[in-house]
Amino acid sequence: MLNKYKPFSFLDRSVYIFSFIISFLILVPILGMILGNFGIEYKYFEFFSQNEFSGYTKNSLLIFFSVLLITFIIGTFSAYLVSFYEFPFVDFFKYSLLLSFAIPPYIFAYTLSGFFENYGTFYSILNYFFNEELTNNILPNIEPLFGSIISLSLTLFGYIFILTRSSFINQSRNLIEVGKNLGFTNFDIFFKIILPSARPAIVVGLSLVGMETLADFGTVSFFGISTFTTGIYNSWFIFDDLKTANFLSFLLLFFIFSLFTLESLSRKNLRFHNSLNSFRKKNEKITLKGTKKIMAFLFCFMIFFISFIFPLFQMIFWSFSFSNSINFQEVITLNLNSMKLIMLASTIIIFLSFFVNFGTRVLKSNFLTFFSNLSIAGYAIPGIVISVAIISFFSSLDNLLNLNVKSYFVGSLAGLIFGYVIRFYSISFNTIKTIYLKINKTIDDSALLLGFNKLKILKKIHLPLLKSNFIFAFILIAVEIIKELPITLILRPFNYETFSTKAFNMASNDLIEAASVPSLFIILWSSLLIILSIKFFLIDKK
Amino acid sequence: MANFFEVKNVTFSSSSEHMLINVSFYIEKPGDIISILGPSGVGKTTILRAISGLEKIHEGEIRLNGRKISSKNFFVEPEKRQIALSFQDNSLFPHLNVKENLILGEKRKSKIKTKIKLNDCINLFQLESLLNKFPHEISAGEAQRASLVRSLLSNPSLLLLDEPFSNVDIGLKEKLQVNLKNLLRENKISTIIVTHNYEEAFYFGGKCCLFSNKKLIQFDNPYNIYHFPESEEVAKFFNKGIFLNAKVVSSNELMHDVLGIIKGKFINKFKKGDTVKLLIQPEDLVHSDKSNLRFKIIDRRFLGTNFIYFLKISNHETLPVLVHSHHVHQHTINEYFGIKTPIVIKHLVCF
Numbered sequence: 101m102l103n104k105y106k107p108f109s110f111l112d113r114s115v116y117i118f119s120f121i122i123s124f125l126i127l128v129p130i131l132g133m134i135l136g137n138f139g140i141e142y143k144y145f146e147f148f149s150q151n152e153f154s155g156y157t158k159n160s161l162l163i164f165f166s167v168l169l170i171t172f173i174i175g176t177f178s179a180y181l182v183s184f185y186e187f188p189f190v191d192f193f194k195y196s197l198l199l200s201f202a203i204p205p206y207i208f209a210y211t212l213s214g215f216f217e218n219y220g221t222f223y224s225i226l227n228y229f230f231n232e233e234l235t236n237n238i239l240p241n242i243e244p245l246f247g248s249i250i251s252l253s254l255t256l257f258g259y260i261f262i263l264t265r266s267s268f269i270n271q272s273r274n275l276i277e278v279g280k281n282l283g284f285t286n287f288d289i290f291f292k293i294i295l296p297s298a299r300p301a302i303v304v305g306l307s308l309v310g311m312e313t314l315a316d317f318g319t320v321s322f323f324g325i326s327t328f329t330t331g332i333y334n335s336w337f338i339f340d341d342l343k344t345a346n347f348l349s350f351l352l353l354f355f356i357f358s359l360f361t362l363e364s365l366s367r368k369n370l371r372f373h374n375s376l377n378s379f380r381k382k383n384e385k386i387t388l389k390g391t392k393k394i395m396a397f398l399f400c401f402m403i404f405f406i407s408f409i410f411p412l413f414q415m416i417f418w419s420f421s422f423s424n425s426i427n428f429q430e431v432i433t434l435n436l437n438s439m440k441l442i443m444l445a446s447t448i449i450i451f452l453s454f455f456v457n458f459g460t461r462v463l464k465s466n467f468l469t470f471f472s473n474l475s476i477a478g479y480a481i482p483g484i485v486i487s488v489a490i491i492s493f494f495s496s497l498d499n500l501l502n503l504n505v506k507s508y509f510v511g512s513l514a515g516l517i518f519g520y521v522i523r524f525y526s527i528s529f530n531t532i533k534t535i536y537l538k539i540n541k542t543i544d545d546s547a548l549l550l551g552f553n554k555l556k557i558l559k560k561i562h563l564p565l566l567k568s569n570f571i572f573a574f575i576l577i578a579v580e581i582i583k584e585l586p587i588t589l590i591l592r593p594f595n596y597e598t599f600s601t602k603a604f605n606m607a608s609n610d611l612i613e614a615a616s617v618p619s620l621f622i623i624l625w626s627s628l629l630i631i632l633s634i635k636f637f638l639i640d641k642k
Numbered sequence: 643m644a645n646f647f648e649v650k651n652v653t654f655s656s657s658s659e660h661m662l663i664n665v666s667f668y669i670e671k672p673g674d675i676i677s678i679l680g681p682s683g684v685g686k687t688t689i690l691r692a693i694s695g696l697e698k699i700h701e702g703e704i705r706l707n708g709r710k711i712s713s714k715n716f717f718v719e720p721e722k723r724q725i726a727l728s729f730q731d732n733s734l735f736p737h738l739n740v741k742e743n744l745i746l747g748e749k750r751k752s753k754i755k756t757k758i759k760l761n762d763c764i765n766l767f768q769l770e771s772l773l774n775k776f777p778h779e780i781s782a783g784e785a786q787r788a789s790l791v792r793s794l795l796s797n798p799s800l801l802l803l804d805e806p807f808s809n810v811d812i813g814l815k816e817k818l819q820v821n822l823k824n825l826l827r828e829n830k831i832s833t834i835i836v837t838h839n840y841e842e843a844f845y846f847g848g849k850c851c852l853f854s855n856k857k858l859i860q861f862d863n864p865y866n867i868y869h870f871p872e873s874e875e876v877a878k879f880f881n882k883g884i885f886l887n888a889k890v891v892s893s894n895e896l897m898h899d900v901l902g903i904i905k906g907k908f909i910n911k912f913k914k915g916d917t918v919k920l921l922i923q924p925e926d927l928v929h930s931d932k933s934n935l936r937f938k939i940i941d942r943r944f945l946g947t948n949f950i951y952f953l954k955i956s957n958h959e960t961l962p963v964l965v966h967s968h969h970v971h972q973h974t975i976n977e978y979f980g981i982k983t984p985i986v987i988k989h990l991v992c993f
Contacts, residue, residue, distance in 0.1 A: 109719060539736070540731060540732065540733065542729045542731055542732075542733040543733055543734075543735060543736070545691075545694075545696050545720075545727070545729070545733065546727075546729065546733040546734075546735070546789070546792075547735070548695075548696070548719075548720040548721050549694055549696075549720055549721070549723075549725065549726055549727050549793075549796075550721075550726075550746055550747060550750050550792070550796055551721050551722075551750045551796070552721060553719075553721050561735055561737075564737045565736065565737050
């Protein structure tokens with residue numbers, strides 16, 4: 101017989117109900133979208149599977165697996181180098197490689213395409229040295245699929261890098277010493293000890309990369325590749341066919357959650373981390389010498405250069421070269437629009453996620469905990485699916501109740517913020533939850549026994565302990581919102597532009613150079629926020 | 643007259659495996675102290691959590707000061723109970739320094755007014771040097787002392803202490819125990835102290851609850867628990883003596899195959915001819931160098947003030963005997979050791 105929670109006081113009931121409503125509202129459009137597909141006719145599915153479906157699946161899977169492979173190699177190897185070896189600028193690389201997060205894949209795609217196009221930057225460089233014929237022969241032709249894979253890989257490897265590095269740092273030195281004692285070479289130690297021990301971190305990193313790859317719309321759309329996300333967008337935007345958009349969203353979700361299930365089943369019952377902290381000694385790095393030192397430096401430098409410096413400088417170059425396309429009034433409006441969205445969405449997301457975290461903590465309700473955990477699934481759901489789910493949900497609601505709610509949520513700031521809340525709620529929820537888990541529950545119990553009611557605990561105990569993490573959550577959400585494209589594109593108010601929508605519209609109209617200014621602002625704002633988060637939250641403690 | 647505090651037929655449970663069934667005990671009048679004793683994992687902390695309102699109960703009821711505070715269908719919120727709990731783990735608020743933590747206790751609105759002053763407590767529990775430190779800068783024992791003082795300063799109707807000295811250095815422990823007991827007595831603070839150390843339980847508690855195997859096995863004063871255990875389980879809890887099979891030969895005598903006649907007063911009733919298990923504690927037997935009843939020493943344990951000699955009395959029985967360490971001479975292993983006859987034990991604890 102377990103102690104089941106029974107709310108007693110009015111305050112408890114209010115916290116419970118409010119926490120439940122928040123979690124429910126975040127979940128309901130997605131649930132609605134999933135449920136809406138249950139009545140689908142088989143004939144429709146048959147027709148669909150014979151036509152676009154195979155193309156969407158083939159392209160999506162090809163990009164998905166290629167990106168996973170490349171990000172795994174780049175992310176794991178760079179994390180290994182900076183964690184275990186000493187070479188020039190290693191301390192710089194261990195943080196600067198995170199700046200790849202500041203480049204959205206679609207901006208990398210603009211850079212790649214614009215740099216290698218005929219009469220583009222690379223052409224100009226080659227033409228300076230060679231004649232035109234030779235230049236045309238040397239100039240590589242960037243295939244759309246290849247371009248998409250490279251753009252996604254070089255902007256997403258950071259997930260694997262950051263998680264794997266953290267796992268490497270925490271790996272027990274004993275394991276490595278045992279390996280050496282057993283006569284393993286460095287190669288054996290890496291493949292037989294270090295890499296398998298870091299498997300959970302790598303798998304989580306790969307899951308995030310996989311999710312982002314499947315969710316990507318900007319890159320594949322720019323290169324004109326048919327994938328699930330472009331299919332959803334085209335169904336809705338071009339053919340006004342919400343049913344197909346809904347169905348494709350459902351398939352994409354099904355695929356993502358199947359992968360998650362497969363991943364969690366594959367590591368069931370396996371334990372990787374040495375839980376005995378007392379045995380953990382700080383790894384002493386091996387100082388590389390000669391060629392190895394240069395190779396390690398060059399590898400990290402190349403990754404840093406290609407993933408960050410290359411797109412940054414290309415955008416700076418275009419911004420100055422085509423400075424006549426800059427409309428300063430517009431730049432100010434774009435900044436204000438983006439700031440407004442960030443402030444509004446972050447404040448709401450942080451408040452809601454804090455409140456639900458607080459509710460699940462103080463009420464100890466299994467049901468509420470389960471429900472709130474479900475509601476963080478939003479991050480796994482592509483932005484485009486969220487947009488379609490919101491539109492579907494409000495359309496159904498209007499039809500069902502004969503209302504006109506849709507107009508308030510589609511093509512409005514409220515709808516856009518709602519979309520952001522669903523998509524980025526988990527970032528803030530998990531950031532706050534991580535800190536909450538570190539706060540011993542007896543702290544709350546002590547406060548109760550000192551006569552604090554639950555709201556006073558929230559104000560006097562939890563808020564002071566969590567406030568710095570609200571800033572961290574704010575930074576993480578801000579970076580995501582600045583880069584976010586599909587939700588903004590679909591749910592924004594008419595003519596309401598942000599950096600990402602402006603850049604996308606320009607690039608879609610073959611005006612890549614004109615897309616440079618909004619793209620540059622995305623990079624600069626994101627970089628600034630990432631540098632702030634590194635300086636105040638992510639830097640290694642000495 | 644109703645008891646000041648009462649736990650009536652309560653089933654405490656923190657999980658389906660960890661539960662204490664049908665528990666009843668009480669504090670007779672304000673200012674009394676009782677202790678809760680039992681092995682680790684028996685559910686002692688769960689009892690304190692339920693009394694303080696941090697856990698709910700499904701059967702029975704808990705009353706404080708004539709008022710029901712918990713039952714299956716009734717529950718007073720922990721913040722409204724005027725019960726303070728000093729946790730075993732560090733429960734200081736991490737964003738406040740030690741002094742600010744203590745002041746929070748002092749600020750609690752309480753109907754009870756005691757003479758406990760912040761500065762007195764700081765002196766008594768040696769917290770002077772810790773006042774400006776944050777919880778992460780102090781040791782577990784220091785945090786435990788600060789947490790105890792914070793609970794004391796909140797002027798509770800009932801104070802609950804969960805292993806209050808478990809992390810405190812042995813050298814300081816005894817002094818702090820004395821200081822705490824005096825403070826509780828002077829200010830008439832009703833207290834329940836949980837411990838797995840029976841000496842601590844006996845020192846503080848006017849009465850003791852002894853828990854084992856999911857139930858309360860005895861609730862009595864320390865002397866009775868030790869000398870008049872109500873069951874074999876209670877006697878075994880202290881794990882100091884041994885049980886010997888003996889035969890009842892009269893209303894105040896037992897016969898053991900090797901030790902012979904053992905005299906004393908039975909604590910339970912038996913018929914002549916009954917075979918019983920007799921509890922022999924190390925202090926029950928008296929050493930005599932001149933005795934003819936001698937056994938080989940197979941081990942000895944030095945306890946500072948005493949020695950305990952372990953004598954082999956048969957192939958499967960070993961007898962512990964306590965001797966003052968200032969006894970004229972020491973005995974070594976394999977030596978023969980005399981026991982004074984006839985053996986007289988004040989209370990014959992038999993089952």
